Amino acid sequence: AAKSSGRHTYRFFEPDMDAKVRERRQLEGDLRHAIAQGGREGGLEVYYQPCLGLKDDRITGCEALVRWRHPERGWVSPADFIPIAEDTGLINEIGEWVLATACRDAASWPDDIRLAVNVSPVQFKSGTLALKIMAALATSNLPASRLELEITEAVLIRDDDAALAILHQLRAIGVRIALDDFGTGYSSLSYLHRFPFDKIKIDRCFVEDIARPDGSASIVQAVVNLAAARRMTTTAEGVETEEQQRLLRTLGCSEMQGYLFSAAKPADKMLELFALHRSRRARREGSESRRR
Numbered sequence: 001a002a003k004s005s006g007r008h009t010y011r012f013f014e015p016d017m018d019a020k021v022r023e024r025r026q027l028e029g030d031l032r033h034a035i036a037q038g039g040r041e042g043g044l045e046v047y048y049q050p051c052l053g054l055k056d057d058r059i060t061g062c063e064a065l066v067r068w069r070h071p072e073r074g075w076v077s078p079a080d081f082i083p084i085a086e087d088t089g090l091i092n093e094i095g096e097w098v099l100a101t102a103c104r105d106a107a108s109w110p111d112d113i114r115l116a117v118n119v120s121p122v123q124f125k126s127g128t129l130a131l132k133i134m135a136a137l138a139t140s141n142l143p144a145s146r147l148e149l150e151i152t153e154a155v156l157i158r159d160d161d162a163a164l165a166i167l168h169q170l171r172a173i174g175v176r177i178a179l180d181d182f183g184t185g186y187s188s189l190s191y192l193h194r195f196p197f198d199k200i201k202i203d204r205c206f207v208e209d210i211a212r213p214d215g216s217a218s219i220v221q222a223v224v225n226l227a228a229a230r231r232m233t234t235t236a237e238g239v240e241t242e243e244q245q246r247l248l249r250t251l252g253c254s255e256m257q258g259y260l261f262s263a264a265k266p267a268d269k270m271l272e273l274f275a276l277h278r279s280r281r282a283r284r285e286g287s288e289s290r291r292r
C-alpha cells in the first residue's frame with residue numbers, strides 16, 4: 001500500500017522503518033558478540049528435541065536447535081535471529097559452531113540415536129560446507145550414518161547444481177538428508193524428484209488441524225503414501241495432542257516430534273531423558289506381556 005500510494009505515504013512510514021533498521025542493527029551487533037562468546041555465558045547454546053518412532057515408541061534421533069539467551073532481552077527466538085544471521089552471513093559461523101557442538105554432544109548418546117542438524121541455504125553457498133561437515137564428524141568421532149541434515153526446499157529452488165553436488169557428496173559418505181517444513185513452500189512436489197531425500201518432515205501447520213473434520217488428514221495421508229513409494233520416512237512436526245499422535249499413527253507416519261513428547265532440552269539433560277524413556281518403555285512392555 002505504501003508503495004502504490006506514492007512518495008508521501010512512504011515518507012509517512014519512514015520513522016517506523018528507521019526504528020526497525022536500528023533494531024536489526026542492534027541485534028546483529030549483539031549476535032556477533034554472542035557468537036564470539038561461543039558456548040560461554042551470554043553466548044549461544046544448542047538444545048535438542050527428541051523424535052519418537054510411532055511404530056515402536058523408540059527415540060530415533062534428536063534435532064539440534066540453536067538457542068540464544070540475550071543479556072537484556074532474554075530468550076530470542078531463532079525465527080527472529082536466524083534471518084538476520086542469513087542476511088549478514090553470520091549463519092556460516094553459527095552453523096559451523098552448532099554442527100561441531102552437536103556432533104560432539106551426540107557422540108556420547110546411545111548409538112541408535114541419530115542427530116539432526118538444520119542447515120541454511122546460505123551455508124550451501126560458501127563452498128566449504130561438505131568439508132566442514134566431514135571435519136565435524138572426524139573431530140567428534142560421530143559416524144556419518146548418525147548425522148542427518150535438515151534442509152528446506154529453498155536450497156533446491158533454482159535447480160542449484162552446486163548445492164545438489166554437495167548433497168550427493170554428503171550422501172555418498174553416509175550422511176542422511178531430510179526435507180524440512182514440507183508443504184510450506186511454493187511447489188513442494190517438484191523438489192522431491194530433484195534429490196532422493198531420506199526423510200520428509202511434514203510441517204506443523206498440517207499437524208495442527210489434522211484432527212479437524214475436513215482438516216489436513218487427507219494431505220498427511222497423501223504425503224505418507226508418496227514418501228513410502230519413494231522409500232522415504234516421514235516425521236510429523238509440532239505434535240501437541242494425544243489425538244494428533246493417534247491419527248498420525250493410523251495414517252502410517254513413521255515418527256513424530258513435538259511438545260507432547262518433549263520440547264528441546266539442554267545437552268546435559270539428554271542422557272537422563274534417554275534412560276528415563278527406555279525404562280518407561282521397558283515397564284510398559286513388561287505390563288503388556290503380563291496381560292497377554
Ligand code: C2E
Pocket residue numbers: 049064065066077078079082095098118119120150180181204237238239240257258259260263264
Ligand atoms: P524447524 O527446523 O522446523 O524446527 C522446529 C521448530 O518447531 C523449533 O522451533 C521447535 O522448538 C518448534 N517446535 C517443536 N515442537 C513443537 C510443538 O509441539 N509446538 C510448537 N508450536 N512448536 C514446536 P525453534 O527452535 O524456535 O526454531 C525455529 C526455526 O529456526 C527452526 O525450524 C529452524 O528453521 C531454525 N533453526 C533453529 N536452529 C537452527 C540452526 O542451528 N541452524 C539453522 N540454519 N536454523 C535453525
Ligand code: MG
Pocket residue numbers: 063118150180
Ligand atoms: Mg528442522
Ligand code: MG
Pocket residue numbers: 180181201203237
Ligand atoms: Mg521443521
Ligand code: MG
Pocket residue numbers: 181203204237
Ligand atoms: Mg518448521
